[in-house]
Structures are given as C-alpha cells and as structure tokens.
Amino acid sequence: MKYITTVNDQEFEVEILDERHVAVNGKVYEVDMTAMSNQPLYSLLADARSFEGYVYESDGQWQVLMGGTLYEVTVEDEQIKRLRMAGGGGGKEKGPYLLKAPMPGLVVAVPVIEGQEVQKGDVLVVLESMKMQNELKSPKAGKVEKVKVEAGQAVEQGQVMVTVV
C-alpha cells in the first residue's frame, strides 16, 4: 500500500510493506505503533527509536504534534494522486485563498481593493481582537478577487473577509 505523504511541503513516498515494516522514500523502517486509549496520542518505535506524538485531523489535513513541533501533513493514496494529476491537476493545487477571520473581532482597516495585485506577506485586513491589533497577511502573491468587509465592521470567527486568486 503506497501513499504520497507531504510534511510541511516536503514529499515522501510511504509504503506499508507488512505489519512491521514501512518504507519511506525507499528506506525501510521496522515499526511498532500503539495508540493510547482515549486520545489521539501514539507511541511509535521506529528501528527501536521511541517517538510520541498527537495525530489528529484538522481542516482535511493531518496535524502531528511531536516534541513541541507541529507538522502539517497530507496523506494521499498514491494511485488516487496519480489519477488526479493525470486529469490535469498539474502539481499542487493552488486554489483561491480565502482569508477567514481566525476569531470574532472588529475590522480596523482593509488596505486593499478588489483587483489589486498583492505580494506574499502584504496586509489584507487589520483585525482587532482580544484587545490587540492583528495584521492578517496574504500567504501568496496574486490578485485580490473579492473584499467582503469594511472598516468598522464586526466579524464572526471563520467569516470570509477577502479572497485572493
């Protein structure tokens, strides 16, 4: 059973060989993994090295919290991924970015307008929450497609404020 597993933008080919062996990019590990009963905490012995981590789903992805580091992971069946790519997917999907309010708050400023070109890191919205002003930035370069909020407006958590294509 082969998977393409992406960890923070790094791709690995993970093949489950048998009950005790997993190959990562061809390197074979002897594994033993157990789960704690009432929480998503796992103990993994990989070639006798002991690792402990939380693995849980979040927004269609997996998050692994291990040794204080949070890894963002996607796991895709290798065959399904190949079919998807052949169908014209072409590389990592870069769909429109929806800037959602991370928590309820008040929009202080919207320094962009629809149609404006933005760079990665440009401020899209300044949101005031928990007595602090937070600058919400664009994670990619692109064009501002829609601006759905204005200064002085109160927003709910998860509310879409700006879209960048």
Next chain:
Amino acid sequence: MFNKVLIANRGEIAVRVIRACKELGLQTVAVYSDVDRNALHVRYADEAYHIGPPQARDSYLRIDKLLEVAKKSGAGAIHPGYGFLAERAEFAQACEDEGIVFIGPKPHAIATMGDKAMARATVSAAGVPVVPGTEGEGNLNDDELLALAPKIGFPLLIKAVAGGGGKGMREVRSLDEMPAALRAARAEAEAAFGDGNVYLEKLIEGARHIEIQILADTHGNTIHLGERECSIQRRHQKLFEESPSPFVGQDEAFRQKMGQVAVRAAQAVDYISAGTIEFLVDKDKNFYFLEMNTRLQVEHPITEYVTGVDIVKEQIRIARGRPLSYSQDQIQMHGWAMEARINAEDPYNNFMPSIGRIEHMLLPTGPGVRVDTGVYAGFEITPYYDSLISKLIVWGETRGHAIQRMRRALEEYKIVGVRTTIPFHQNLLKQSRFIAGRFDTQFVEERFSMEEADAMRETYPEIAAIMATLVAHQETLRAAHVIRSAKRDTSNWKWYARWERIHR
C-alpha cells in the same frame, strides 16, 4: 477576623489564591461569568456565585456585584488577584467602606502609584532615582513639553499618564519629531484610558527590566525578596522571567542596594502587602524607578521558588494583622528559577491569539517543575479574557540546570487544540545570547526570529510522515468497515493483518 475569602478573579490566579486559602484553613468563595461555569476555580472553591455575562465590564469588573456576593456569602475579605480591579483604588476603598478586608495595600497607595507622574514625584522626593523626565509637574501642554524635551535629552519616550501596556507611548529621536508624536500619543491615550495627558521620559537604551518583590505588614516591617529579570518582552508584554537576574548575578552589594531603594519607594506610600518595584537598569548598573505594581504579579512563583516564601499566604497573614513571617536577614536566594508564560498565541504568526477548545493536555511534572494553570482538557479558550493558558515554572540548582529542566519540561508539555507559545520558549532557550544572559528589553523584537531559531531545531519529518500515514491508513480501514469503528482502543491496532485478509 475573617475566615472566608472572596476571590475577585478567574483563571490561574484565582486557583492560586484558593490554594493558599485552603492551606490556611480559610473558606473560599469563587465568582464566575457565563463562560466560566466549569472553570477550575469554580470547582475548587467552597462556594461559587454567578456574576454576569462573559464581558468583564459586566461581571469581573462590577464592584457592586462583587460586594453583593461578599455580603451574601459572609466573606470577610476579598483578594483581587492581578488585572481586573486589583489596582483600582475605588475598589479597595469600597471594600473598606463595607467593612470587608481588602487583601492588598491601602487605597491611597494604589492611587498614588497608579498615577505614573505622581508615583515618580513621590518616590523621587524620598530619594529614589527615577528615569529622567518631566518630574511630577502635573499635566503639561504641548508647548511646555517641547520646552522640556531638550533638557531631558533624546532619544526619549512620550508616555500616557493614566496607563501603560505600551498604549499612548511614542519613541522620539529628535525635537522635530515631537509635535506629530505628541498628537499621536495623546490620541491613543485618550482612546485607551479616557485621559490624553502625557509625560516625557528619557529612553534608556540597552536597558534591562529588573524588578524587586516587596512585602510589608501593618507593624512597620518592609522587606524585599530579591529581584526578577523580566527583559524578555514583546510589545511591552512579558513572556519569560527568571530569578535571580543573570545581570545582577553574584553582585550581592548591587542586589541589596536595589532592594533597599525598593523598600524606600514602598515606604514612601506607607505600603502594605505584596508589591513590586520595577526598575530600568542600564549597562553601567545605574538603576531608575520605572513604576510600582501595587498587587500580586503574574511572575511571583519564581520568587517563591528561590526564597521559599509563599507570597500569597503572606498577603493573607498581613491582611489578618500578623507581622511578616520573615525578617530581611532571613531572606536568602537559593538556586535559580524560570517561568515561561504559555499563551494561546501562535508564535509563527505574529503571536496572533488562538481560540478554541483544548482537546488534550499533558502536564509536565517531576522534580523542580511547577505548573500554575486554570485550564484543562475540554476547556474552551474564549476571546473575552487574556490569552494566558498557564505558567510553567522550574527551579534548578544553577541557571544552567534551570535551563535544562525548562527544556525538558517544555518537551513534556503537550497542548492540543489551540496554538501555544511553547515553540517560542523552546527556541528562546537555544539562543546563545539568552544562554549567556546577554539580553535587554529589545531582545525579542530585534534579535530573535522564530524562523532562524527553527533552523536549529531538530525535526523528524519522516517520522511524522510514518505516524500520519499509519493513522490515515487505519482511518481508511475503518471507513471500509474492515475494523470496528468509533472505539479507539489498542486492540484495534491490527491495521495490516485484516487488510491483507480482505484482499487475498
């Protein structure tokens, strides 16, 4: 004499005070807003009363409601914790008027030290060095400030008279920058505190923020419990504290000098109970009074660890009219303590607050580790209160041991469900300047970057890949009904064998 205490606060500090009361055999009364019904402090207290909606101004800041609960429950004393009403003179006064003991200083001490300009003037008159600035000259207008600025010298800071926390503050490097900066500072101060008055203060470059813990009783005894180093800050908010200060180190004469000046400052306002004098210290060991915090502080546990004094129990004893349990000679600093503030904030995203439910939590423990927290697995972090989840405090025989222990504890501490500042602290403890004790109040903002520190972090992406893949694989089997769904128990962890059986 009172035998029941109302804790006018919430979260970890309410739990802290309740613990001290229990150890002294006192009954405890908790108050809670709509979202705090299941909070730890409510469950630990002997009695609990609902006081209103989540917004603090309708609940925890309502003096009338708090006094009503005190009367109803028969609480003879109120402990205000920190924040909320702890430094509101009118609250201390209202308690006094109702015949309820306020576990803290007298109203006039709070009022004097609460007005930054008045505080500077008062301690200055008592011979305490203050940061050079407009010395308690009342509320000055722009022309007067422009005239005084060159005498103070540049660079300088414009600061709000009525409050702190970085609001109403502007840095000015030259006289022509002044008018615009004054306008901006006044506007911000007006918005934040309802008072646009500002004063000027010399900006001490390369300054360290070092504070002294004070305890004073009603019998005329005032002592200090040594210093705390609080220079690891971001936007004037403390992130990490330690005691003793690596800058003071073995210089006992310097320590005692600062301590005695701090005592003098406290005596200048007839201070009672626990308090803290904040100093700015330059690289030549000149120290200047910055302000006095007339309350128990967040970082008090590190002083408790190195001196062995339970500050909250002392506050309660003082409030009961007892003399201090210790004389100045009996206070010794032993070993080294550090505190990491664990906030629900994302250090990879400008420390943006993170709200949500804490799904899982594993607390570090073992020798020399203390966790002061008010949350637990299943608790919902809301946007109504500050983002402090807990304080992780460690003690070591030396500073080096404390650092190793803090690293160990941070690795054990697992919080799932919200972003936390644990990675920030892990990265901080790897910085060579931090390890060498060479940092000032600008360190985090100017000389620290999460990305650079991450480059030094040991990561195991292949292991994360294995873990996630195996878990995802098991989910697939569960979805295909190959294994029993829902129950997540270890006997189900036969992901491969059954899959093989089905596909033979």
